[in-house]
Amino acid sequence: MKKRKSRVLTEEKKEQIFQVALKEFAEKGYEQASTNTICKEAGVAKGLLFHYYGSKGGLYLSLLDKGVDKFMQIYDKMLPQLAPDILKRIEQILELKIRFYSEDSLFSSLLVNAFIDIPTELEGEIRNKLNRMYEKYLPRLYEHLDYEVFRDGIDPQKAIEFVGLITDALSEKYIKAYKSTGDKKYLNLESIKVEMEIYLDMLRKGIYKG
Amino acid sequence: MKKRKSRVLTEEKKEQIFQVALKEFAEKGYEQASTNTICKEAGVAKGLLFHYYGSKGGLYLSLLDKGVDKFMQIYDKMLPQLAPDILKRIEQILELKIRFYSEDSLFSSLLVNAFIDIPTELEGEIRNKLNRMYEKYLPRLYEHLDYEVFRDGIDPQKAIEFVGLITDALSEKYIKAYKSTGDKKYLNLESIKVEMEIYLDMLRKGIYKG
Amino acid sequence: MKKRKSRVLTEEKKEQIFQVALKEFAEKGYEQASTNTICKEAGVAKGLLFHYYGSKGGLYLSLLDKGVDKFMQIYDKMLPQLAPDILKRIEQILELKIRFYSEDSLFSSLLVNAFIDIPTELEGEIRNKLNRMYEKYLPRLYEHLDYEVFRDGIDPQKAIEFVGLITDALSEKYIKAYKSTGDKKYLNLESIKVEMEIYLDMLRKGIYKG
Amino acid sequence: MKKRKSRVLTEEKKEQIFQVALKEFAEKGYEQASTNTICKEAGVAKGLLFHYYGSKGGLYLSLLDKGVDKFMQIYDKMLPQLAPDILKRIEQILELKIRFYSEDSLFSSLLVNAFIDIPTELEGEIRNKLNRMYEKYLPRLYEHLDYEVFRDGIDPQKAIEFVGLITDALSEKYIKAYKSTGDKKYLNLESIKVEMEIYLDMLRKGIYKG
DNA sequence: GATGAATGAGGGTTCATTCAT
DNA sequence: AATGAATGAACCCTCATTCAT
Numbered sequence: 001m002k003k004r005k006s007r008v009l010t011e012e013k014k015e016q017i018f019q020v021a022l023k024e025f026a027e028k029g030y031e032q033a034s035t036n037t038i039c040k041e042a043g044v045a046k047g048l049l050f051h052y053y054g055s056k057g058g059l060y061l062s063l064l065d066k067g068v069d070k071f072m073q074i075y076d077k078m079l080p081q082l083a084p085d086i087l088k089r090i091e092q093i094l095e096l097k098i099r100f101y102s103e104d105s106l107f108s109s110l111l112v113n114a115f116i117d118i119p120t121e122l123e124g125e126i127r128n129k130l131n132r133m134y135e136k137y138l139p140r141l142y143e144h145l146d147y148e149v150f151r152d153g154i155d156p157q158k159a160i161e162f163v164g165l166i167t168d169a170l171s172e173k174y175i176k177a178y179k180s181t182g183d184k185k186y187l188n189l190e191s192i193k194v195e196m197e198i199y200l201d202m203l204r205k206g207i208y209k210g
Numbered sequence: 211m212k213k214r215k216s217r218v219l220t221e222e223k224k225e226q227i228f229q230v231a232l233k234e235f236a237e238k239g240y241e242q243a244s245t246n247t248i249c250k251e252a253g254v255a256k257g258l259l260f261h262y263y264g265s266k267g268g269l270y271l272s273l274l275d276k277g278v279d280k281f282m283q284i285y286d287k288m289l290p291q292l293a294p295d296i297l298k299r300i301e302q303i304l305e306l307k308i309r310f311y312s313e314d315s316l317f318s319s320l321l322v323n324a325f326i327d328i329p330t331e332l333e334g335e336i337r338n339k340l341n342r343m344y345e346k347y348l349p350r351l352y353e354h355l356d357y358e359v360f361r362d363g364i365d366p367q368k369a370i371e372f373v374g375l376i377t378d379a380l381s382e383k384y385i386k387a388y389k390s391t392g393d394k395k396y397l398n399l400e401s402i403k404v405e406m407e408i409y410l411d412m413l414r415k416g417i418y419k420g
Numbered sequence: 421m422k423k424r425k426s427r428v429l430t431e432e433k434k435e436q437i438f439q440v441a442l443k444e445f446a447e448k449g450y451e452q453a454s455t456n457t458i459c460k461e462a463g464v465a466k467g468l469l470f471h472y473y474g475s476k477g478g479l480y481l482s483l484l485d486k487g488v489d490k491f492m493q494i495y496d497k498m499l500p501q502l503a504p505d506i507l508k509r510i511e512q513i514l515e516l517k518i519r520f521y522s523e524d525s526l527f528s529s530l531l532v533n534a535f536i537d538i539p540t541e542l543e544g545e546i547r548n549k550l551n552r553m554y555e556k557y558l559p560r561l562y563e564h565l566d567y568e569v570f571r572d573g574i575d576p577q578k579a580i581e582f583v584g585l586i587t588d589a590l591s592e593k594y595i596k597a598y599k600s601t602g603d604k605k606y607l608n609l610e611s612i613k614v615e616m617e618i619y620l621d622m623l624r625k626g627i628y629k630g
Numbered sequence: 631m632k633k634r635k636s637r638v639l640t641e642e643k644k645e646q647i648f649q650v651a652l653k654e655f656a657e658k659g660y661e662q663a664s665t666n667t668i669c670k671e672a673g674v675a676k677g678l679l680f681h682y683y684g685s686k687g688g689l690y691l692s693l694l695d696k697g698v699d700k701f702m703q704i705y706d707k708m709l710p711q712l713a714p715d716i717l718k719r720i721e722q723i724l725e726l727k728i729r730f731y732s733e734d735s736l737f738s739s740l741l742v743n744a745f746i747d748i749p750t751e752l753e754g755e756i757r758n759k760l761n762r763m764y765e766k767y768l769p770r771l772y773e774h775l776d777y778e779v780f781r782d783g784i785d786p787q788k789a790i791e792f793v794g795l796i797t798d799a800l801s802e803k804y805i806k807a808y809k810s811t812g813d814k815k816y817l818n819l820e821s822i823k824v825e826m827e828i829y830l831d832m833l834r835k836g837i838y839k840g
Numbered sequence: 841g842a843t844g845a846a847t848g849a850g851g852g853t854t855c856a857t858t859c860a861t
Numbered sequence: 862a863a864t865g866a867a868t869g870a871a872c873c874c875t876c877a878t879t880c881a882t
Contacts, residue, residue, distance in 0.1 A: 055877080202368070467875080571835070588799060622833065678862080852872100858866105858868085
């Protein structure tokens with residue numbers, strides 16, 4: 001009886017640390033985040049964090065794992081719905097990224113930061129984790145496409161890389177705009193898609209005369 | 211004679227701090243950089259850094275100023291040569307960015323990081339500096355373009371934004387690739403331009419049939 | 421048993437910091453006191469002071485609180501014994517001040533200095549603390565006085581202010597004399613009261629009836 | 631010609647340091663004052679301060695000397711006008727102190743602080759200086775008094791000490807009030823004298839004949 | 841499992857002073 | 862006379878981590 005109740009409380013505390021840490025790391029980045037602050041805000045003793053997660057780095061990696069899982073879940077759900085048309089699909093992928101950010105902005109920030117501002121001591125492990133994710137994720141995003149639609153002289157592989165590049169750029173543009181202004185309108189899927197549609201239209205038909 | 215020599219030594223120390231700091235800030239970012247380390251590596255007493263630059267932030271802003279200058283120099287040299295053709299011009303801009311990075315990678319990193327990882331305390335001043343630069347730089351990069359070339363139904367403004375987006379994305383892609391592998395081939399202008407040419411060609415004519 | 425012993429040791433360290441800090445602040449004043457010195461003399465790591473008291477200011481305020489308490493205790497003990505005669509009472513108040521200084525000279529110095537040399541950053545909080553003390557303390561020191569004794573034409577309120585002024589001056593005079601010579605004879609209550617008696621006698625004939 | 635001009639400039643710079651230092655020391659006290667700040671505000675190189683005054687302490691002692699002189703001047707002017715009546719004279723002395731403070735508030739603050747917050751390293755020299763001043767100043771303030779006015783049973787010496795004490799207390803009270811509120815009304819001689827007159831009236835009937 | 845006391849290196853910054861010029 | 866470069870100790874404070882309980 002006692003044990004059961006204690007277990008639950010125990011799990012709660014671990015989870016509490018986890019949630020607070022997620023916020024802290026996502027907002028401040030790895031180095032700037034403070035285990036001190038995390039413990040204080042989680043209402044938990046300093047020792048407990050290290051008891052559960054071993055070290056600051058361990059805690060960070062745990063968060064990263066969870067973040068990758070979350071992303072994968074969204075991704076897996078979307079995978080079967082992917083359209084064969086490349087330009088249609090690119091919209092879907094953009095939507096995937098924006099949705100991840102708007103639904104789980106903390107985890108999304110965490111993953112983005114993990115790429116940009118890699119803590120030197122954890123560099124190896126982090127790159128490993130993220131690369132494994134991308135190896136699984138990237139190729140499938142661009143498979144089963146309908147190559148028939150491309151004009152003659154277009155290398156489909158290159159075309160795919162190109163649209164991938166554009167998606168990355170656009171999602172990053174909006175996320176940066178949101179981060180630097182704090183204005184949530186930049187996360188509004190509809191307006192983003194409108195802009196994307198304009199761009200894709202140019203790409204579809206070309207921008208030059210004749 | 212003696213006086214001259216001493217002056218030189220003096221200037222050397224200030225410059226020494228500057229150079230070491232540039233490396234430190236470019237590699238670690240603002241917060242993670244250590245004035246301690248800088249002084250130690252510059253072979254200089256702790257006080258001297260603050261004698262010259264007032265504070266960590268002051269030193270950082272000095273570096274930023276210099277970086278902006280360097281960028282402007284490259285930019286000013288390229289300005290008169292800009293082609294009226296949008297797609298030609300986009301190549302030139304890409305070249306500008308890559309050249310800046312390969313010639314002055316430390317300053318380039320510094321400027322890029324200054325946007326991404328803005329130290330809260332300096333946010334105002336930094337944004338000011340960089341915005342002033344971009345206000346002067348951005349509009350002129352895209353002026354005097356030949357609008358006649360665009361197909362009917364294409365909004366030239368949007369087209370310009372689009373190619374701007376693509377340039378940013380491509381330059382960032384190569385810089386990231388260089389940073390994470392350390393392989394200088396990613397800074398090779400020719401190979402970059404080859405890829406760019408492929409992309410721009412798709413954009414020029416469109417990727418879809420008829 | 422072990423647990424008990426450790427707890428005690430723990431409490432001892434906190435108390436040790438407290439005592440050493442009291443001495444340091446009382447002797448040197450807030451700004452001049454050094455947390456470094458305190459830790460060294462208390463035989464304690466630098467971090468521990470901040471673990472317990474948060475900051476130099478926090479430590480100082482803790483000391484102030486304790487000082488106010490100590491003063492209040494002495495004051496509360498004396499309150500019921502206060503004589504209705506104003507000149508008798510003034511002697512008692514003088515005694516109160518001198519006794520506080522001789523029994524707890526460090527705390528007494530601390531409180532006096534807290535008024536004279538207020539550290540700007542803590543000004544608000546300190547004034548608050550001390551004012552709350554004085555609001556409770558001052559009015560009651562001068563209540564329930566026998567106004568019948570005053571001569572015609574004497575404003576009792578002014579008379580009270582006057583004797584208050586004299587008490588302050590006299591207690592300060594002796595404390596200064598002690599501080600600058602280090603001779604404890606200046607804290608001898610009897611000799612102080614003798615001088616006070618002479619002064620009050622002069623005053624008595626001035627403010628009392630016939 | 632050149633020499634003359636240079637001399638003047640030279641003296642100007644020394645004086646400039648002096649004036650700025652006076653303000654700095656009077657406002658912040660010895661320890662808290664910064665030679666750095668003084669030089670910066672005086673528009674003078676760091677070396678020059680030390681060239682002229684040897685050390686921070688030397689500069690401080692120079693200021694103190696000048697302050698003592700200033701006080702002496704006021705005092706010497708007033709000396710011949712001192713009234714033989716003790717209570718009349720006490721008003722004059724109070725006026726002396728207040729006038730010094732209102733005319734030369736910086737020097738006045740300097741002298742007051744020099745007593746209260748003596749920098750340990752200079753303790754001996756300062757005490758020496760100030761004591762020499764007081765030895766010359768105090769006895770003459772209370773000489774040639776008319777002892778005939780005192781009631782029988784009043785020790786004139788004690789009476790004089792008493793009124794001296796009261797003067798000190800009252801002037802200190804107003805200066806403190808001014809310092810903590812910044813309200814110049816506390817330096818208004820007339821209102822101070824009004825309060826003093828009330829007090830002295832009480833005292834007069836106590837110590838004077840019939 | 842959970843606590844929080846304890847550590848000490850390192851953070852950025854200010855300081856009075858010296859000295860070559 | 863006048864400069865300001867240069868020093869390095871000291872300042873308050875934060876940090877991730879350990880460990881006895």
